[in-house]
Amino acid sequence: MIDLRSDTVTKPNEEMKQAMFSAELGDDVFEEDPTVVELENRLANMFGMDAGLFCPSGTMTNQIALNIHLDPGDEVICSRESHIYNYEGGGIAKNSGASVRLIEGETGLITSQDVANNINPDDVHYPISKLVALENTCNRGGGICYSMGEMKSIAEVCMKNNLPLHLDGARIFNAIVKNNENPLEYGEVFNSISICLSKGLGAPLGSVLIGDQQFIKKSRRVRKVFGGGMRQVGVVAAAGNYALENNIERLKNDHLHAKMIAQALRKCSWINSILPVETNIVVGYLNEDRDNNEFVELLAKKNIKIIPFGKGRIRMVTHLEINKQTAEKVVEELNF
Numbered sequence: 001m002i003d004l005r006s007d008t009v010t011k012p013n014e015e016m017k018q019a020m021f022s023a024e025l026g027d028d029v030f031e032e033d034p035t036v037v038e039l040e041n042r043l044a045n046m047f048g049m050d051a052g053l054f055c056p057s058g059t060m061t062n063q064i065a066l067n068i069h070l071d072p073g074d075e076v077i078c079s080r081e082s083h084i085y086n087y088e089g090g091g092i093a094k095n096s097g098a099s100v101r102l103i104e105g106e107t108g109l110i111t112s113q114d115v116a117n118n119i120n121p122d123d124v125h126y127p128i129s130k131l132v133a134l135e136n137t138c139n140r141g142g143g144i145c146y147s148m149g150e151m152k153s154i155a156e157v158c159m160k161n162n163l164p165l166h167l168d169g170a171r172i173f174n175a176i177v178k179n180n181e182n183p184l185e186y187g188e189v190f191n192s193i194s195i196c197l198s199k200g201l202g203a204p205l206g207s208v209l210i211g212d213q214q215f216i217k218k219s220r221r222v223r224k225v226f227g228g229g230m231r232q233v234g235v236v237a238a239a240g241n242y243a244l245e246n247n248i249e250r251l252k253n254d255h256l257h258a259k260m261i262a263q264a265l266r267k268c269s270w271i272n273s274i275l276p277v278e279t280n281i282v283v284g285y286l287n288e289d290r291d292n293n294e295f296v297e298l299l300a301k302k303n304i305k306i307i308p309f310g311k312g313r314i315r316m317v318t319h320l321e322i323n324k325q326t327a328e329k330v331v332e333e334l335n336f
């Protein structure tokens with residue numbers, strides 16, 4: 001089976017397992033696991049932030065950040081397509097009692113003008129605008145990236161209005177590699193960043209939240225309350241360290257393979273259009289008379305696993321277990 005459902009399906013290779021096996025460990029709730037500390041500091045330094053916090057998932061790192069930035073009744077400005085709104089189980093409301101101001105647009109990218117237009121006036125009728133949250137790359141937008149210029153303009157609007165800016169950087173390294181960016185610039189733009197190790201980087205689990213000293217101190221407390229305080233968890237942080245050392249540059253291959261697949265998908269008779277492909281995600285819209293579940297089943301018969309992605313939409317994601325030959329096989333099979 002060729003599995004294009006997500007870049008989360010990869011399994012650790014032997015070298016990554018060896019790194020996990022030989023990791024130095026300690027009790028991380030006591031902040032005594034050297035491998036976790038190494039991972040947290042490595043990412044904080046890379047992005048020019050003070051500190052990091054290792055968590056089990058990207059949902060948890062996002063939800064901790066939202067919980068710190070927002071009080072009940074406050075409002076976060078984000079895209080209607082964002083992961084924090086669509087796929088975190090209503091956590092914004094459930095965990096933080098906060099409201100959302102959703103910006104429309106199928107790519108999931110929002111602009112500085114959108115932000116400026118959606119900040120509520122200081123009036124008792126409205127929720128208090130308290131946070132702006134971006135996602136880079138945008139998952140539902142087909143892995144599209146922000147330009148550094150746009151992120152900086154958004155940060156300016158935030159600064160003027162005293163709003164912190166959070167980034168869901170589940171696939172931040174895909175954007176960095178695609179646009180040849182300096183991670184330090186992200187540290188200047190954002191107040192908090194959630195970074196996933198379990199997507200394109202290929203670790204079995206783990207995300208790191210980075211921010212300033214005080215923010216990470218508060219995050220540690222919220223992580224404990226959310227049940228995310230872990231003990232000898234260097235055993236998985238070691239996979240994260242391995243991934244950062246070995247799997248960043250190779251993301252370029254995933255982007256290349258996604259482009260190959262996108263070209264074939266565009267020609268497929270079932271497909272009406274596809275979103276622009278910038279990184280490792282391909283989102284296709286089916287012709288109106290076609291059903292996305294049938295498309296998924298048809299590909300399953302050809303030994304290709306994909307997922308439906310909302311009405312009339314399908315998604316394919318490339319990752320480190322998809323090599324050039326596999327991508328070519330997918331291209332061949334899309335010839336109908």
Ligand SMILES: Cc1ncc(COP(=O)(O)O)c(C=O)c1O
Binds near residue numbers: 059060170
């Ligand atoms: C953009 C984005 N943010 C956050 C997450 C959440 O990550 P996790 O599955 O580790 O909770 C995902 C997961 O796919 C994602 O795509």
